[in-house]
Amino acid sequence: MKCFLCNRALTNPANAQRGYGDDCAAKYQRYLAATGTDESELVRLANNERSARWVRNYKTELSKGNTRRAQECLNAARRASEPIGEWVTTGSLVCVAPDTGERVPQILAPVFS
Numbered sequence: 001m002k003c004f005l006c007n008r009a010l011t012n013p014a015n016a017q018r019g020y021g022d023d024c025a026a027k028y029q030r031y032l033a034a035t036g037t038d039e040s041e042l043v044r045l046a047n048n049e050r051s052a053r054w055v056r057n058y059k060t061e062l063s064k065g066n067t068r069r070a071q072e073c074l075n076a077a078r079r080a081s082e083p084i085g086e087w088v089t090t091g092s093l094v095c096v097a098p099d100t101g102e103r104v105p106q107i108l109a110p111v112f113s
């Protein structure tokens with residue numbers, strides 16, 4: 001296991017678990033602050049199969065020190081994690097597609113997590 005920011009080997013099990021070393025912890029916190037997120041949001045996005053790859057891309061861009069591209073990946077992760085519709089009450093439950101406004105009866109609508 002290597003630190004995702006500096007690529008040095010991680011020997012401390014706790015550091016290997018989180019993916020970065022003590023030397024990079026402060027830098028990582030600055031990156032998180034600079035891109036307007038925190039570890040709990042990244043964990044949530046990483047655990048969503050629709051946004052997980054964007055979190056990986058986010059960390060790859062951070063490892064290059066490119067916070068602007070990392071920010072774009074974070075924004076993409078947030079968009080990808082959003083449900084593709086929403087439940088609304090119009091007498092009965094329907095799903096409204098955000099792009100077309102199409103209303104789908106509940107029986108036909110996907111289940112959102």
Ligand SMILES: [Zn+2]
Pocket residue numbers: 003004005006007008020021023024
């Ligand atoms: Zn490191």
